[in-house]
Amino acid sequence: MTIVPATYYNASEQKIWSLLETVCDPEVPVLTVLDLGIVRAVSVDESSTPVAVTITITPTYSGCPAMDVIAMSIRMVLLPEGFPNIDIKQVLSPAWTTDWMSEAGRQKLMAYGIAPPNPRQSVCTPDRFQEEEAIQCPQCHSWHTTMVSQFGSTACKALYKCEDCKEPFDYFKCH
Amino acid sequence: MQASTNLISTTDFLLHLADNALIMGHRNSEWCGHGPVLEQDIAISNIALDCIGQARNFYQYAARLMGEGHTEDSLAYLRDERAFRNCLICELPNGDWAQTVLRLYFFSTYQYFLFQQLQHNSDAELAGIAAKSLKEVTYHLRWSSEWVIRLGDGTEESRQRILQALDALWPYTGELYTPVAYESVGEADMASIQTAWLDHVKAVLEEATLSMPDMGWMQQGGKTGIHTEHLGYILAEMQFLQRAYPGAEW
Ligand SMILES: [Zn+2]
Numbered sequence: 001m002t003i004v005p006a007t008y009y010n011a012s013e014q015k016i017w018s019l020l021e022t023v024c025d026p027e028v029p030v031l032t033v034l035d036l037g038i039v040r041a042v043s044v045d046e047s048s049t050p051v052a053v054t055i056t057i058t059p060t061y062s063g064c065p066a067m068d069v070i071a072m073s074i075r076m077v078l079l080p081e082g083f084p085n086i087d088i089k090q091v092l093s094p095a096w097t098t099d100w101m102s103e104a105g106r107q108k109l110m111a112y113g114i115a116p117p118n119p120r121q122s123v124c125t126p127d128r129f130q131e132e133e134a135i136q137c138p139q140c141h142s143w144h145t146t147m148v149s150q151f152g153s154t155a156c157k158a159l160y161k162c163e164d165c166k167e168p169f170d171y172f173k174c175h
Numbered sequence: 176m177q178a179s180t181n182l183i184s185t186t187d188f189l190l191h192l193a194d195n196a197l198i199m200g201h202r203n204s205e206w207c208g209h210g211p212v213l214e215q216d217i218a219i220s221n222i223a224l225d226c227i228g229q230a231r232n233f234y235q236y237a238a239r240l241m242g243e244g245h246t247e248d249s250l251a252y253l254r255d256e257r258a259f260r261n262c263l264i265c266e267l268p269n270g271d272w273a274q275t276v277l278r279l280y281f282f283s284t285y286q287y288f289l290f291q292q293l294q295h296n297s298d299a300e301l302a303g304i305a306a307k308s309l310k311e312v313t314y315h316l317r318w319s320s321e322w323v324i325r326l327g328d329g330t331e332e333s334r335q336r337i338l339q340a341l342d343a344l345w346p347y348t349g350e351l352y353t354p355v356a357y358e359s360v361g362e363a364d365m366a367s368i369q370t371a372w373l374d375h376v377k378a379v380l381e382e383a384t385l386s387m388p389d390m391g392w393m394q395q396g397g398k399t400g401i402h403t404e405h406l407g408y409i410l411a412e413m414q415f416l417q418r419a420y421p422g423a424e425w
Contacts, residue, residue, distance in 0.1 A: 059228075059307075061224075061225060061228060061311060062225055062228030062229045062231070062232055062304075062307055062308060062311060063224035063225045063226070063227050063228025063229070063231075064228065065224070091303075092232065092303040092304055092306075092307045093299065093302070093303030093306060093307070094306075095303070095306050095307045095310060123310070123313075124310070124313045124314050124317060125313065125317070126287065126313055126316045126317050126320070127317070128317060128320050128321050128324065128379075128382070129321060129324075130317075148214055149214040149215070149217065149218055150218065150314060150317070150318055151214075151217055151218035151221040151222070151314075151318070152217065152221075153217070154221075155221055155224060155225065155311075159214060159217075175310060
């Protein structure tokens with residue numbers, strides 16, 4: 001579901017897409033906003049001066065405190081590149097899902113020490129005491145791991161520990 | 176005339192949803208730094224953050240419909256107690272861990288079944304917020320129901336505590352699924368929500384080796400602005416800064 005800059009974007013829009021590749025999530029700084037899949041649309045109205053940029057983003061979680069910082073970071077990256085007229089819109093629908101995370105993003109997460117979301121989307125259900133998903137340790141790659149808590153250091157992560165190397169680690173949980 | 180009546184109902188309903196989420200979020204956030212163990216402190220703080228995020232989405236939408244300079248901040252920080260439309264159960268003190276997780280369980284079960292219906296609302300914006308929130312509420316429901324079972328079917332002390340919590344909270348549960356006029360905006364079948372809520376609670380209490388209380392007399396009033404004495408204290412704490420230093424930012 002990653003949005004790839006296509007040839008039908010005008011030159012300004014293509015430039016903005018490539019600039020967005022340098023805007024990172026403040027809480028998971030190895031991921032760009034494009035890796036996360038939270039940029040839904042970019043449009044540039046070249047008829048106004050300076051050109052009017054509209055960027056549509058969607059939050060990972062309703063309470064994600066990073067959204068305001070991300071919106072500010074986007075402005076800070078675009079401003080010196082000649083785009084002072086920026087409108088950042090937030091949409092909730094369709095709701096973000098970890099399926100929108102790029103393959104590159106998943107690999108960067110693993111290398112950073114955060115287990116990426118399972119490729120087989122297993123979304124939370126209200127069923128009690130479910131069997132945990134098998135999650136691979138990002139340190140030693142063992143599958144012998146145990147969930148400590150469904151809730152981790154940020155809204156998007158769960159807390160696991162590895163039974164082999166004994167390291168605790170974050171899991172970017174399916175959503 | 177008809178249009179403005181509808182607008183009033185819609186904003187009333189949005190404020191009701193927002194106030195529920197804000198006050199629940201505030202109560203849960205009081206555990207931040209005080210949880211029984213670190214992992215559960217993190218869990219309830221995450222849940223508080225989800226609730227406050229949901230409140231922001233509902234307030235932002237209400238503020239757009241209301242116009243006249245309203246913002247999410249003015250709606251949260253500058254309305255008085257009688258203007259708040261949250262259910263009474265949200266504003267009750269946390270009590271101990273048992274009372275906190277049982278209240279969250281009752282509330283999340285209600286949100287879960289309500290948002291399942293709201294996500295199909297004819298108002299696309301409202302439907303979008305509900306669909307987004309539902310994904311988060313599912314985690315809250317699962318986490319809190321597991322805690323109710325763990326405490327009910329746990330030690331003698333944990334069982335005593337959850338029984339006391341059940342006694343204290345039960346009279347406040349009926350208000351969740353008993354609609355007032357503006358809830359027609361939700362286009363939800365409240366009778367089916369009541370049935371689903373009672374069935375779910377019965378199953379979880381059974382698994383927790385607890386028996387379902389008699390229905391009995393239920394407290395009402397929060398949805399129409401008649402609150403317990405507890406809400407005033409919450410608002411005094413939450414609103415003090417904006418009241419003392421209007422427009423302050425940091
Ligand atoms: Zn390991």
